[in-house]
Amino acid sequence: MKRLILFISLVAVTKILAAQDRVTGKSFATRSEVIAQHGMVATSQPLATQVGLDILRRGGNAVDAAIAANAMLGLVEPTGNGIGGDLFAIIWDAKTKKLYGLNASGRSPGALKLSYFLENGIKKIPAHGPLPVSVPGCVDGWFEMHQKFGVMSMADILQPTIDYANEGFPVSELIAHYMQLSGGFLSKFDGFKETYMPNGHMPKKGEIFKNPFLANTLTEIAKGGRDAFYRGAIAKTIAKYMKEQGGFLSYKDLASHKSEWxxxxxxxxxxxxxxxxxxxxxxxxxxxxxxxxxxxxxxxxxxxxxxxxxxxxxxxxxxxxxxxxxxxxxxxxxxxxxxxxxxxxxxxxxxxxxxxxxxxxxxxxxxxxxDTIYLTVADKDGNMVSLIQSNFRGMGSGMTPTGLGFVLQDRGQLFSLEKGHFNVYEPNKRPFHTIIPxxxxxxxxxxxxxxxxxxxxxxxxxxxxxxxxxxxxxxxxxxxxxxxxxxxxxxxxxxxxxxxxxxxxxxxxxxxxxxxxxxxxxxxxxxxxxxxxxxxxxxxxxxxxxxxxxxxxxxxxxxxxx
Missing domain, CATH: 3.60.20.40 (Gamma-glutamyltranspeptidase, small (S) subunit)
Incomplete structure (x- = not known):
C-alpha cells in the first residue's frame, strides 16, 4: 500500500510539474543554483573558479579574485582567452555604490595602412597569421582594475597560475576538444608547437599539461608590473617575433597602449x-x-x-x-x-x-x-565584477611569440576594408569587438x-x-x-x-x-x-x-x- 501511495504521489507531482511547464514554458533539464553568504565565483573552468575563491578566502576582494581567475583561465582555457587578447569589465564598487566600465581593448598597428590591403588585393582581413594582430590589452586591463580597486599584491594574485603553469594541470573535456581542433591549423606557425604541443600533440582530456613559458612571463609581470609586458623584454620579444613573421605590430604600438575607463x-x-x-x-x-x-x-x-x-x-x-x-x-x-x-x-x-x-x-x-571566456566574482563587502576576455577566434591568430607561452589575438579581423565605413581599418584604431560584459x-x-x-x-x-x-x-x-x-x-x-x-x-x-x-x-x-x-x-x-x-x-x- 505504501508503494502504491508513493507511486500515486510521484505521478501527481509529475503532473503538477508538467502543468507548471505548460504555464511557464519551462521543459528542460536544469539544476539548483549555488547559494553562499561571503563570496561567489563563476567561471568556465573549475580550477579557475577555485583559484578565485582562494583569493577571496585569503582576504582579496572581487577585483583581485577576478584577475586571478582570468590569469588562470589563460592557462587552462587557452582556446578562449589569454594575455595575448583583450578585456572588458563592468565593476560594481560597494563603497561608491556605482558601476565602472573598463575598455581594455588594443589598437591596430600604427605602421599598417588601409592602402596595404587594397594594393595587395586583400578584400577581407584574414583570420590567422600576422595581419589580424592588434595590441593585446588584457594585462594593462588587469593593472588598471587593480590600481583602482585591488587590495592584494599582483604577485600574490598571479602566483596560483604561475604554480599551476609550472606543475601542470589535467586538461578538462571541452577545452581538450577545442585544443585538438586548433592544433590542426595553428601548428604551422612558429612557436605554437613548442608551447602547446611539447609531446608532439595537443593535450587530450585528462592529460597533464604544463606551460613553463607562461609561468616565466607571468613571473616577469608580477615583478615588473604592466610595463614589463608593454615596455620591457616581453614587448621586445613580441615586436621581434612579429617582424620576423611579416607582421606590423611594433614595440612602439605596445609601449603607447592604454586602457580606458x-x-x-x-x-x-x-x-x-x-x-x-x-x-x-x-x-x-x-x-x-x-x-x-x-x-x-x-x-x-x-x-x-x-x-x-x-x-x-x-x-x-x-x-x-x-x-x-x-x-x-x-x-x-x-x-x-x-x-x-x-x-x-x-x-x-x-x-x-x-x-x-x-x-x-x-x-x-x-x-x-x-571564442571567449566570461567570469564573474562577488565578495563579502558587496563588490561585484563582470569580466570578459578573449583571443577572438579560439586560440587567436596563431602568432606565438618565442618563449612567452601565449598566442596573440586576431581581433583585427573584425575591421571593414570598405572606405567610409565607421569600422574601416585605420592605424591605431580599436576594431569592432564582440565581447561584452x-x-x-x-x-x-x-x-x-x-x-x-x-x-x-x-x-x-x-x-x-x-x-x-x-x-x-x-x-x-x-x-x-x-x-x-x-x-x-x-x-x-x-x-x-x-x-x-x-x-x-x-x-x-x-x-x-x-x-x-x-x-x-x-x-x-x-x-x-x-x-x-x-x-x-x-x-x-x-x-x-x-x-x-x-x-x-x-x-x-x-x-x-x-
Missing amino acids: VQPVSTNYRGYDVWELPPNGQGIAALQILNILEGYDIKSMNFGSLEYVHTFTEAKKLAYEDRARFYADMDFNQVPVDRLISKEYARERSAMIRPDRAARSFPSGNLRDG AFITKDGKPWISFGLMGGAMQPQGHVQIVVNLIDFGMNLQEAGDAPRMQHLGSSQPTGEKMTNGGTLYLEDGFDYEVVRGLMRKGHKVSWANGAYGGYQAIMWDDENGVYYGASESRKDGQAAGY
Missing part, C-alpha cells in the same frame, strides 16, 4: 536597469533588442512559443543592421549611442516588424546624430552580474537571459540552462549585407510545431550545430544577504561560493 550605458527593461559598455563593443545591441521587445507582452507569449521566437528574431535583425553600420571605435566616429538605445527609436524600428512574415532584409536606422541593477542596487560567450551570439544571449529572468520568471540557473536560439546572417560591421533573411538556429528543446510555424512565416530554420554560449552569473539577494551563483552545462564551468 568608460561610463556604462543602460536601458530600463520593465523596471530593471540593464547595463552594457558603449562601442567599440556590441553591448548596446542587447539594449536595442530589449527596447523593441518591451513594446510586446512577452510574458503572455510563453517561453519557446512561435510568437516569441519570431518577435525576438525580427528585433535582433533590426538591431544588427545598426550594429553593422554604426558600431566602431568612438575615438574615430560620432556613434549616436543615446539615439540608438532610446525608447523612441525602438518604437520607430519596431513598426517594421510584421507578425506574419520574416523579413529578408532591413534598412539600418536613418540617424543624424567565436553585462550587469543588471534594480532601484539603484546591484542585482545580477552576468555574461556569456560566443561572438555574435552574445547580445542575443544577453537578451534571452534577461527575458528568461524577468518575463518568464526563471531562476538564475534556469535562465542559463534554457534552450537558446541564435540568428546568423545579419549584416556585419565587416561589410557583409543581409539579403536573404539569414538563418535561425535552435538548440534542442523547441517544439516541432514552433519550427513549422517559423518556416511558414518565411524563416530559414536549422538545428544548432554547437553549444551557444558559456553563461556565468551571480545574483545578489538583498533581502537575505546572500549570493546566488550559476554556471551552465555548455562549458566545463563551475559556480562556487563560501
Whole structure:
C-alpha cells in the first residue's frame, strides 16, 4: 500500500510539474543554483573558479579574485582567452555604490595602412597569421582594475597560475576538444608547437599539461608590473617575433597602449536597469533588442512559443543592421549611442516588424546624430565584477611569440576594408569587438552580474537571459540552462549585407510545431550545430544577504561560493 501511495504521489507531482511547464514554458533539464553568504565565483573552468575563491578566502576582494581567475583561465582555457587578447569589465564598487566600465581593448598597428590591403588585393582581413594582430590589452586591463580597486599584491594574485603553469594541470573535456581542433591549423606557425604541443600533440582530456613559458612571463609581470609586458623584454620579444613573421605590430604600438575607463550605458527593461559598455563593443545591441521587445507582452507569449521566437528574431535583425553600420571605435566616429538605445527609436524600428512574415532584409536606422571566456566574482563587502576576455577566434591568430607561452589575438579581423565605413581599418584604431560584459541593477542596487560567450551570439544571449529572468520568471540557473536560439546572417560591421533573411538556429528543446510555424512565416530554420554560449552569473539577494551563483552545462564551468 505504501508503494502504491508513493507511486500515486510521484505521478501527481509529475503532473503538477508538467502543468507548471505548460504555464511557464519551462521543459528542460536544469539544476539548483549555488547559494553562499561571503563570496561567489563563476567561471568556465573549475580550477579557475577555485583559484578565485582562494583569493577571496585569503582576504582579496572581487577585483583581485577576478584577475586571478582570468590569469588562470589563460592557462587552462587557452582556446578562449589569454594575455595575448583583450578585456572588458563592468565593476560594481560597494563603497561608491556605482558601476565602472573598463575598455581594455588594443589598437591596430600604427605602421599598417588601409592602402596595404587594397594594393595587395586583400578584400577581407584574414583570420590567422600576422595581419589580424592588434595590441593585446588584457594585462594593462588587469593593472588598471587593480590600481583602482585591488587590495592584494599582483604577485600574490598571479602566483596560483604561475604554480599551476609550472606543475601542470589535467586538461578538462571541452577545452581538450577545442585544443585538438586548433592544433590542426595553428601548428604551422612558429612557436605554437613548442608551447602547446611539447609531446608532439595537443593535450587530450585528462592529460597533464604544463606551460613553463607562461609561468616565466607571468613571473616577469608580477615583478615588473604592466610595463614589463608593454615596455620591457616581453614587448621586445613580441615586436621581434612579429617582424620576423611579416607582421606590423611594433614595440612602439605596445609601449603607447592604454586602457580606458568608460561610463556604462543602460536601458530600463520593465523596471530593471540593464547595463552594457558603449562601442567599440556590441553591448548596446542587447539594449536595442530589449527596447523593441518591451513594446510586446512577452510574458503572455510563453517561453519557446512561435510568437516569441519570431518577435525576438525580427528585433535582433533590426538591431544588427545598426550594429553593422554604426558600431566602431568612438575615438574615430560620432556613434549616436543615446539615439540608438532610446525608447523612441525602438518604437520607430519596431513598426517594421510584421507578425506574419520574416523579413529578408532591413534598412539600418536613418540617424543624424567565436571564442571567449566570461567570469564573474562577488565578495563579502558587496563588490561585484563582470569580466570578459578573449583571443577572438579560439586560440587567436596563431602568432606565438618565442618563449612567452601565449598566442596573440586576431581581433583585427573584425575591421571593414570598405572606405567610409565607421569600422574601416585605420592605424591605431580599436576594431569592432564582440565581447561584452553585462550587469543588471534594480532601484539603484546591484542585482545580477552576468555574461556569456560566443561572438555574435552574445547580445542575443544577453537578451534571452534577461527575458528568461524577468518575463518568464526563471531562476538564475534556469535562465542559463534554457534552450537558446541564435540568428546568423545579419549584416556585419565587416561589410557583409543581409539579403536573404539569414538563418535561425535552435538548440534542442523547441517544439516541432514552433519550427513549422517559423518556416511558414518565411524563416530559414536549422538545428544548432554547437553549444551557444558559456553563461556565468551571480545574483545578489538583498533581502537575505546572500549570493546566488550559476554556471551552465555548455562549458566545463563551475559556480562556487563560501
